[in-house]
Structures are given as structure tokens and as C-alpha cells.
Amino acid sequence: MIIKSLELADFRNYENVKIDFSSGTNILYGDNAQGKTNILEAIFVSATTKSHKGSKDKEIIRFGKEEAHIRTILEKDNAEYRVDMHLRKNKSKGIAIDSQKIKRASDLIGMLNVVFFSPEDLSIIKNGPSERRRFMDMELCQLDQIYLNSLSKYNKLVVERNRVLKDLFEHPENSVLLDVQDKQLCEYGSVIIKTREKFIKDLNEIIRPIHSKLTGEKEILSVYYEPNVESDEFEKKLTASRKKDIYSKQTTVGPHKDDFSFIVRKNPDEEGIDIRKYGSQGQQRTASLSLKLSEIEIVKRAKKENPVLLLDDVLSELDSNRQNYLLNTIGNIQTIITCTGLDEFVNNRFEIDKLFKVTEGTVSSEN
Ligand SMILES: Nc1ncnc2c1ncn2[C@@H]1O[C@H](COP(=O)(O)OP(=O)(O)OP(=O)(O)O)[C@@H](O)[C@H]1O
Numbered sequence: 338m339i340i341k342s343l344e345l346a347d348f349r350n351y352e353n354v355k356i357d358f359s360s361g362t363n364i365l366y367g368d369n370a371q372g373k374t375n376i377l378e379a380i381f382v383s384a385t386t387k388s389h390k391g392s393k394d395k396e397i398i399r400f401g402k403e404e405a406h407i408r409t410i411l412e413k414d415n416a417e418y419r420v421d422m423h424l425r426k427n428k429s430k431g432i433a434i435d436s437q438k439i440k441r442a443s444d445l446i447g448m449l450n451v452v453f454f455s456p457e458d459l460s461i462i463k464n465g466p467s468e469r470r471r472f473m474d475m476e477l478c479q480l481d482q483i484y485l486n487s488l489s490k491y492n493k494l495v496v497e498r499n500r501v502l503k504d505l506f507e508h509p510e511n512s513v514l515l516d517v518q519d520k521q522l523c524e525y526g527s528v529i530i531k532t533r534e535k536f537i538k539d540l541n542e543i544i545r546p547i548h549s550k551l552t553g554e555k556e557i558l559s560v561y562y563e564p565n566v567e568s569d570e571f572e573k574k575l576t577a578s579r580k581k582d583i584y585s586k587q588t589t590v591g592p593h594k595d596d597f598s599f600i601v602r603k604n605p606d607e608e609g610i611d612i613r614k615y616g617s618q619g620q621q622r623t624a625s626l627s628l629k630l631s632e633i634e635i636v637k638r639a640k641k642e643n644p645v646l647l648l649d650d651v652l653s654e655l656d657s658n659r660q661n662y663l664l665n666t667i668g669n670i671q672t673i674i675t676c677t678g679l680d681e682f683v684n685n686r687f688e689i690d691k692l693f694k695v696t697e698g699t700v701s702s703e704n
Pocket residue numbers: 348349350351367368369370371372373374375376396397398399400650677695
């Protein structure tokens with residue numbers, strides 16, 4: 338799958354821009370704050386309907402404007418598709434594929450798969466559980482409609498349940514609502530827990546050889562799912578924690594509290610160390626890189642096609658070994674890379690198919 342072109346109107350600092358990408362390696366370079374990341378963000382939005390930064394639509398629309406447009410032309414299986422997105426300040430976004438409006442934003446999912454890699458991703462193991470859940474959710478939501486729908490319903494329910502818990506003192510009659518919400522939480526929560534279980538199982542097969550190569554066969558990396566609650570015990574535990582939840586005014590049990598651990602071993606028989614807590618910074622960064630690289634393979638397997646790889650300023654963060662590994666992995670995947678300067682390493686290592694200079698919300702092709 339490749340992105341042939343991207344057209345933006347009133348998106349972030351772009352008034353109007355059209356970019357024709359190569360199916361190989363594309364480089365966007367320019368000084369800070371010129372709009373490089375904004376281009377990758379636009380691609381991410383047209384793939385997932387959401388910003389990689391979690392920005393709201395009204396923040397994405399150009400300052401002083403009411404709406405923004407993104408048009409993406411894709412090619413997959415020798416057919417071309419046009420995805421149009423219309424972002425509005427206080428309304429949900431409109432989306433059309435080949436001029437056919439789609440009803441729900443989630444119907445777009447799977448049309449375009451991207452793997453977005455930013456320097457913060459290298460901290461995914463060092464950071465807290467919410468970052469790791471976000472990683473898993475972003476991936477699963479791109480690949481699995483049922484998961485996407487269950488997660489969005491589940492998250493809404495948690496917010497609603499917490500609101501009921503907060504107001505319960507003044508509205509004790511609302512406690513019947515909790516019974517209904519608990520049932521629904523279990524229904525959607527179980528889907529989330531089971532899907533995550535399977536995801537981590539598949540991830541292990543993929544991440545192990547990658548990590549082994551990245552560390553020169555020195556480390557064996559395993560990932561373990563740490564569900565806050567097992568799916569068949571969810572209902573029971575939710576009931577048991579009701580008193581505590583009322584007291585603390587929040588839902589304390591459920592997959593919104595999940596985590597997963599990263600265990601590194603030198604040989605298969607030893608217990609290994611949990612690198613979230615005991616890993617060196619380098620170990621944490623390398624395992625995070627393994628995790629991101631696994632994402633490419635996960636999409637390939639699930640979709641039977643290559644994702645588009647978006648590398649936001651990430652190469653300068655890696656030593657030359659890791660850079661090499663990353664660049665070798667890219668192979669024949671369409672890649673869009675941002676960087677501030679065309680340093681020597683960029684010129685030497687890359688086969689640059691297309692080079693773009695980004696200046697104050699304009700993009701000019703240099704070859
Ligand atoms: N809604 C918006 N409307 C107009 N401009 C915006 C909006 N949101 C962000 N910007 C501008 O976009 C610019 C940032 O763009 P971007 O993050 O793409 O920069 P960059 O080229 O990636 O820089 P760096 O190299 O520092 O990462 C900022 O100058 C910011 O003011």
C-alpha cells in the first residue's frame with residue numbers, strides 16, 4: 338500500500354499544500370517549527386481519524402479558520418482510492434472514500450495502515466502503563482474494528498460510571514445505573530482483555546527475533562500481559578469493589594488499568610529482569626525500538642500488505658547500529674522521514690527517492 342499524494346487546506350500551519358510522494362523513501366527536511374511533523378500528523382489522521390498527539394480537531398484546524406481538509410490518494414492492489422476528510426470546529430468530522438460518505442469514522446479503519454515512529458516512542462518502556470496501553474490500543478484499533486468499537490464504548494462507560502460514582506451521595510437513586518453499567522463494562526471489557534491477550538501472544542513471536550538481532554544475540558526479550566483483571570472474573574471483582582469505588586469515586590477495576598511487562602533474559606532458563614523497573618536506559622530504548630519495529634511486522638501479517646512508515650525525527654536519536662538495522666528493515670516499504678538537516682548520514686545512508694524542503698508551511702520538491 339502506498340500514499341500517492343496528500344493535499345491539505347487550513348491544516349495546522351498549511352493554508353494549501355499538495356505533495357506527490359514516491360513509493361520509496363521520502364525525506365522532508367527543514368528548520369524547527371516549519372511544519373514537518375504536521376505533514377506526518379495529517380497522514381496519521383487520514384489513516385486513523387485521530388491525531389498521533391491526541392489533539393482535538395479544533396486544535397488541528399488552522400488558527401482563525403473554521404474547517405480543514407485532508408485529501409489522500411492511496412494505491413493498493415493496483416487500485417486507487419481517494420480519502421477526503423473534512424474537519425470542523427465543533428462537529429464530528431466528515432469522511433468520504435471515492436466521494437462516498439461513510440457513516441462512522443471507524444469505517445475508515447483498515448483502509449490505510451501506518452506505523453508512526455517518534456522520539457518519544459523510545460521511552461515507551463521507561464514511561465508509565467498508560468503509554469504502553471496507548472501503544473497497544475493504537476495498534477489494535479487500526480487492525481480490529483471490533484476492538485475499536487468495544488474500546489470506545491468501554492472508555493465512555495468508565496467516564497459515565499465515574500460520574501455516577503461522584504454524584505452518588507447527592508443522587509443515591511442512581512445506584513441502579515451502576516448495575517446496568519457494570520454489565521456493559523464486563524461485556525466490552527472482556528472483548529478488550531481477550532484481544533489484548535492474543536495481541537501479546539502474537540507480539541512475542543515477532544519481537545523476540547527482532548530484539549535478538551538488535552542486541553547482537555545477547556538478549557532474549559519476552560512480553561507478558563498483566564491484565565488488571567481476568568475476563569471471567571471481571572464481573573465478580575467489579576461487584577466486590579463497588580464500595581471502594583464509591584468511596585474513591587472512580588472505577589478501580591478493569592482493563593483501563595492493564596499493563597504489560599518486558600522481561601529480558603540472557604538465556605532461556607533464567608528468571609530474567611523486568612526492564613520497566615531494572616533495565617538500563619539503553620536496554621529500555623532498545624526494547625522500545627524492538628516494539629516499534631514489531632509493529633511493522635504485525636501490520637504486514639494482519640493485512641497482508643506493507644504499512645506506510647512515518648519516521649518523525651527519529652534517526653538522530655539512534656546510534657549507527659540501530660540506524661542501520663532500522664534502515665534495513667524498511668526495505669521496500671514506503672517511508673516518509675522528517676529531519677532538520679540533511680546531515681552527512683542522511684546523504685550517505687539513504688537512497689532518497691524524493692526530497693522535500695519544508696519552510697513556513699510550504700513544501701517544495703527538490704528532485
Ligand atoms: N492550528 C494551527 N494553526 C496554525 N499553525 C499551527 C497550528 N498548530 C500548530 N501550528 C504551528 O505549526 C508549527 C509546528 O509545526 P511542526 O510541529 O510540524 O514543526 P516541525 O517542522 O516538525 O518542527 P520540529 O523540527 O521542531 O519538530 C508551529 O510553528 C505552530 O505554531
